Every structure is written in C-alpha cells, then in structure tokens.
Amino acid sequence: MADVKSDIEIARAAKKKPILEIGAKLGIPAEHLLPYGHDKAKVGAEFIASLTERPNGKLILVTAINPTPAGEGKTTTTVGLGDGLNRIGKKAITCIREASLGPCFGVKGGAAGGGYAQVVPMEDMNLHFTGDFHAITSAHNLLSALIDNHIYWGNEQGIDIRRIAWRRVMDMNDRALRQIVCSMGGVANGFPRETGFDITVASEVMAILCLSTDLKDLERRLGNIIVGYRRDKSPVFARDLKADGAMTVLLKDAMQPNLVQTLENNPAFVHGGPFANIAHGCNSVVATTTALKLADYVVTEAGFGADLGAEKFFDIKCRKAGLKPDAAVIVATARAMKMNGGVKKEDLGREDVEAIRKGCANLGRHIQNVKKFGVPVIVAINHFVSDTEAEIQAIKDYVATMGTEAILCRHWAEGSAGIVDLAQKVVELAESGLSQFSPLYADDMPLFQKIETIAKDIYHAGEVIADKTVRDQLRVWEEQGYGELPICMAKTQYSFSTDPNLRGAPSGHTVPVREVRLSAGAGFVVVITGEIMTMPGLPKVPSSEKIFLNPDGHIEGLF
Missing domain, CATH: 3.30.1510.10 (Domain 2, N(10)-formyltetrahydrofolate synthetase)
Structure with a gap:
C-alpha cells in the first residue's frame, strides 16, 4: 500500500483559490465579502438581506450512527457529498460547524473533514478561525x-x-x-x-x-x-x-457566516458550533438559509448520531427556522458495525461478517427514527481499506431489508470521484418529492410529555424518571408561557441510552433526568440526563501532547 498522507499534509498541499473568486462563483460581489486573509471571508448582512425573495435550493442532512472509537467520518462524508454534487453538475454548498478548541486539544484533534474530503484552511478552522x-x-x-x-x-x-x-x-x-x-x-x-x-x-x-x-x-x-x-x-x-x-x-461580526472552500475549490459555509450532546448541534440558521438562496443543493450535518444531532436538527432548527429537509444521509462504517456487534477495537482489521450483522441493529434504529420525521433516507458506507466485500455486502443486504439503500463511498481516498454514486442517488431522492417532513411532537404538548416522546420514540426507552423538583420546574415554566418550547436533550452520544457503554440498539432502558435549564433566549428547554457534563474534561493523554510547530513553522498533530 502506498504511503498515506495525513489529513494535515493533504490540507497543506491544497491548491486554494482566492476567497473572492469562491464568492464570485456564488454571485457574491467582492464588496459584500469581509476577507480574513486570502482564504476565508465573512458574508455581509446587507447582501444576505437582499436574497429574501429568491427560491430555496434542496436541503440535505448528513447524520450518522452512534459514534464509536472506530470513527465514522460524518463531516468527511458531508464535505465529500458537497464535492460530489458539484462534480455531477449541481451547484452545491456545504454547511458545517466550527470546531471547538476543547475537543481539538482533547480527543478529536480537528473537525474539518478528512483525507481528500476536507474544508480548508484546516489549521485556521481548528484554531481561532475568524474569532x-x-x-x-x-x-x-x-x-x-x-x-x-x-x-x-x-x-x-x-x-x-x-x-x-x-x-x-x-x-x-x-x-x-x-x-x-x-x-x-x-x-x-x-x-x-x-x-x-x-x-x-x-x-x-x-x-x-x-x-x-x-x-x-x-x-x-x-x-x-x-x-x-x-x-x-x-x-x-x-x-x-x-x-x-x-x-x-x-457579536456583530460573529453573526456573519464564514465562507471557505473545500480541497476541490467548492464553496463551504462554516459557522457556529453548538455541541450536539449538550446543545443543539447544528451550524447557524443564517448560514444554512443563505446557502439555500445561493445553491441548488445545500449539504449540512448534525452532530453525533441521529438520536441527538438529527432529532435536534429536525425538532429545533427546522421547526424554528421553517426549514424542510428534502433527504437525509446516514453515515456508517463496517468497522463501527463490528464494534456495535461486540468486536474490540484492536480486532477490527479482521473480517467478521457475523459481528456486522449483529451491529447493524444500531444503524437500523437510526433509519427507522429518521423516517419518523417523514424524510427519505439513504445510507453512506464510508469505506476503509480494511473493509472486505463480504462485510460491505452484509451492510447493503441489511439496509435493503429496512426499505432503503446503502451506497459504498470512497471520498476519503478519492475525493468527489469516490462519491458520485451517492450524489446521484441523493439528487434522485431530493427531486422525488417524497419528503413529508414534520417534527416529532407538537408545540403545545406539555414539556415533560415532549421529553418522554423523545426518550420513547427515538431512544426506545421504557421510562423517564425525574425528581418532583424537575417536574414542578417544568410546570412553572409552562405557567410562565414557555410550554411551547422544544426540548434540547443533553445525553451521551455513544448510546441510545444514557449509559455510554450500552452499544447496539437497546430498548426498555430508563432515562434519568438530572436537571432542566430554561434557555428562553435560544427558545428551548435543556434537559440534562445521566452523567453528561456541560464542561468536559481532558483525557489522560490529550491530543495537545502531539500538537506542535515543526522547524518549518508548520503545525503538526492536528488531524
């Protein structure tokens, strides 16, 4: 196998175009771009306001199975699909979140895609970006x-x-x-x-x-x-x-979306970054709605698995912004299916079709859940070199039993050329008019009932338990006029349950509500479950230990 370049080496070798040129491609005049250097710019509020009467393009959500240490590549697939749609002649914009320094120096090491499906400038995006x-x-x-x-x-x-x-x-x-x-x-x-x-x-x-x-x-x-x-x-x-x-x-300048580009010089908006396990996990409404006025297709992601990111995207962002997604893509990998099937991380390189079949229950649950929102769904199998044909076929066969299709994608290694099949299928789905989007629960449903609906319908929990103080607090907020707000669940991303070690598709478990917080400005109620922390800690060996400047002044260790 040829020597594989790291993400940061690939990003550093990118042939970027001046950001004014990327803006011009979208019809944004230079005077409405506020450049931060040569490769990133903010889009002016005046220009955004001028777009109101334009029709919207198609909105595609990229979500995923519950994350595993094996890695799924949701952002990589989001970026790859944006490039793939441009490759087949569609005018597409990718919309993703900005990276937080906490996880960058903690566990993740970066969040701008990977391989040949990245947004650049990668180092800036993962550090201070535009402030x-x-x-x-x-x-x-x-x-x-x-x-x-x-x-x-x-x-x-x-x-x-x-x-x-x-x-x-x-x-x-x-x-x-x-x-x-x-x-x-x-x-x-x-x-x-x-x-x-x-x-x-x-x-x-x-x-x-x-x-x-x-x-x-x-x-x-x-x-x-x-x-x-x-x-x-x-x-x-x-x-x-x-x-x-x-x-x-x-916040005057921070409110303006950031325009950057992919490795293939296609436009991307990178703006906002609420966590999906403790906040609502989507990029900004202003970036998404602006992109919809400027492109035929907008590909955006929602954080972590579909039980968190997609649910909040649909129930909070789409509900509040009046957005109607046309299709959804769920990212899965053979490696993650094996982990959900009980295989240890060190054994993932070995073929294990039986473990894949067992682990597919997690994927199946996410497919069912997304369909509950009335959005047509397709599965992207993010290819790893260790995957075997039998393993890939096992996923495809399982997904077919769920009434949808799984497409093998090689965008990490091949860029847009490796994701053309998925891009074509997404266009088919989006143009089919099959989307009948509606949120999971009604605005006027009582707050505790909304919590139970998410826990039972999306997490497949048996019950929600909460102290009397929590229930009383929710009732007080209803009396004060906050009863119509949606719910933002703070829950572990690793499982449908509140136990991060419970993989697969558990049912009948208990969701304990520890605390509720009213975000009256944002317009939702945060429900903190299990052991979730709103201030994470660093791991025993943080990513920061491997991040440094090399003798040439280049950053090493971001990935």
Whole structure:
C-alpha cells in the first residue's frame, strides 16, 4: 500500500483559490465579502438581506450512527457529498460547524473533514478561525460580569444570589472549573457564591447566535436570556440589566457566516458550533438559509448520531427556522458495525461478517427514527481499506431489508470521484418529492410529555424518571408561557441510552433526568440526563501532547 498522507499534509498541499473568486462563483460581489486573509471571508448582512425573495435550493442532512472509537467520518462524508454534487453538475454548498478548541486539544484533534474530503484552511478552522468563538465567549462573560456587578452596586433588580442561573464559559475542556466559588476576598469583591463554567459551545449565546435570523432577532433573543430569579421566583432577564445592546455589539461580526472552500475549490459555509450532546448541534440558521438562496443543493450535518444531532436538527432548527429537509444521509462504517456487534477495537482489521450483522441493529434504529420525521433516507458506507466485500455486502443486504439503500463511498481516498454514486442517488431522492417532513411532537404538548416522546420514540426507552423538583420546574415554566418550547436533550452520544457503554440498539432502558435549564433566549428547554457534563474534561493523554510547530513553522498533530 502506498504511503498515506495525513489529513494535515493533504490540507497543506491544497491548491486554494482566492476567497473572492469562491464568492464570485456564488454571485457574491467582492464588496459584500469581509476577507480574513486570502482564504476565508465573512458574508455581509446587507447582501444576505437582499436574497429574501429568491427560491430555496434542496436541503440535505448528513447524520450518522452512534459514534464509536472506530470513527465514522460524518463531516468527511458531508464535505465529500458537497464535492460530489458539484462534480455531477449541481451547484452545491456545504454547511458545517466550527470546531471547538476543547475537543481539538482533547480527543478529536480537528473537525474539518478528512483525507481528500476536507474544508480548508484546516489549521485556521481548528484554531481561532475568524474569532467567532472568542466573541461568543466574551459576550457570555460580559453578561456574567454584569450580574455580579449589578449585585455589588445595590442589586436594584432584587436578584436572589442563590438563584442565579447564568454561569461562565470558556472554549476549553477544564474539569477544575465545573463548580467554583466566586467573589472571594472580602467586601471589595462582592458577595461570595457558588457558580461554575460550561464550555463555550454549550453557551446559550452560542445557541442564540446559531438560531437568530439577523442582528435585530439576535438582540431580542439576547434580551430574553433569563439570568436568575428574585426571591418571589420571578425571572430577571438580560435586558433588565441592559446587557443586550453591548452583547449584540460584541457579536456583530460573529453573526456573519464564514465562507471557505473545500480541497476541490467548492464553496463551504462554516459557522457556529453548538455541541450536539449538550446543545443543539447544528451550524447557524443564517448560514444554512443563505446557502439555500445561493445553491441548488445545500449539504449540512448534525452532530453525533441521529438520536441527538438529527432529532435536534429536525425538532429545533427546522421547526424554528421553517426549514424542510428534502433527504437525509446516514453515515456508517463496517468497522463501527463490528464494534456495535461486540468486536474490540484492536480486532477490527479482521473480517467478521457475523459481528456486522449483529451491529447493524444500531444503524437500523437510526433509519427507522429518521423516517419518523417523514424524510427519505439513504445510507453512506464510508469505506476503509480494511473493509472486505463480504462485510460491505452484509451492510447493503441489511439496509435493503429496512426499505432503503446503502451506497459504498470512497471520498476519503478519492475525493468527489469516490462519491458520485451517492450524489446521484441523493439528487434522485431530493427531486422525488417524497419528503413529508414534520417534527416529532407538537408545540403545545406539555414539556415533560415532549421529553418522554423523545426518550420513547427515538431512544426506545421504557421510562423517564425525574425528581418532583424537575417536574414542578417544568410546570412553572409552562405557567410562565414557555410550554411551547422544544426540548434540547443533553445525553451521551455513544448510546441510545444514557449509559455510554450500552452499544447496539437497546430498548426498555430508563432515562434519568438530572436537571432542566430554561434557555428562553435560544427558545428551548435543556434537559440534562445521566452523567453528561456541560464542561468536559481532558483525557489522560490529550491530543495537545502531539500538537506542535515543526522547524518549518508548520503545525503538526492536528488531524
């Protein structure tokens, strides 16, 4: 086998075109692009506003099975499919999320696709990019500072410091900051209280930026953030502290989508990045809706498995933005099927058709679930060199019994040429008019019933358990007018259950609800289940240990 280049080596060798040229391909005039260097730019709000009357292109969602240590390549397939559609003559744009520094230096090492299906500049995208995450972190922490400052200067709003709901954020995995005590050190520093940090991608400000349609909508949503409660339990909003205007100013540029390109010089929007296991897991509404006005096809991804990413894409993003997806692609690999069938990671190189058949139950569950939303679905088998013909055939045969089709894709090794078959099938599906999209539950369903619907219909749980305090809190929010909000489940990505070690397609399990948080600005209720953390920790051997500058000044270790 020939020497295989690493993702970063492939990205570094990319023949990028000037970003103004990529913009011109989409009909974006140079004066409406704000360049960040030569290879990335923000698209101006004025130009976006001018597109309103244009018809929408077709929207394709790429989702996946539950992630395994074997790797599935969902972003790689999203990028590959965008390139594949362009290759067969369709005008297509890829829309993905920005990478968080936390997992970049923790486990993942990068998130811009892989092999010959990548978005570039890869190093920039995985590091500071255009500063969006810094702006979100700053806006969030400005509000945190204003809360404690307001209390220090007399607490005119009567905030009960025991009931402050707004924490702080940073874009790094740091378990030491999950629970802290602030304002220590005497009278000059305020009133000591318990608080903590979440990771930036779990911030409500991130969710708000990704769900807002324009700056006016952004400011309105920021004003609606509930920062805490008074002694009579009435909510205190960010607008009560006059925080919404300054927060909007900090987010002015971050609100504009980032235009970059794939290795094959096709356009891509990379904008926003809420986690899918603890937030809603989709790129920004403004990037997706802008892309739909500029292209025939928009390929976007939703984080982690379809039980998290796709469910939230459909029930939160599409519901709130009025989007109607035309087709969905579920990414699977032979290696992951074997892991779901009980094979250990070190044994994945060996053929095991029986384990594949057993592990396909996980894929089957995701196919059933996506179909519940009325969206036609196809399976992309992301090819690995160790896959055998018998293993691939076993997946294809299983998927056929589920009433759909599985297509072998070689985009990682071959770029767009390796994914033409899938691109053609996606066009067929999208043009068929088969999509009858509707969310899983109605707006007016009680909040706890919405939680049960997701747990039972998508996770196949037997029951949802929650303390009386959680149920009472949900009832109070309903009385306050928040009953019509959708649910954003915070759950492990590794399983349909809340136990990350329970692979396959478990049924009848219990979903314990530990805590609920009202994101009134974003417009959803966050439901925290099991042991999920809104501030992850770093692993014993973090990816950062292998990331460095080589003697030529190039970054090594991102992948």
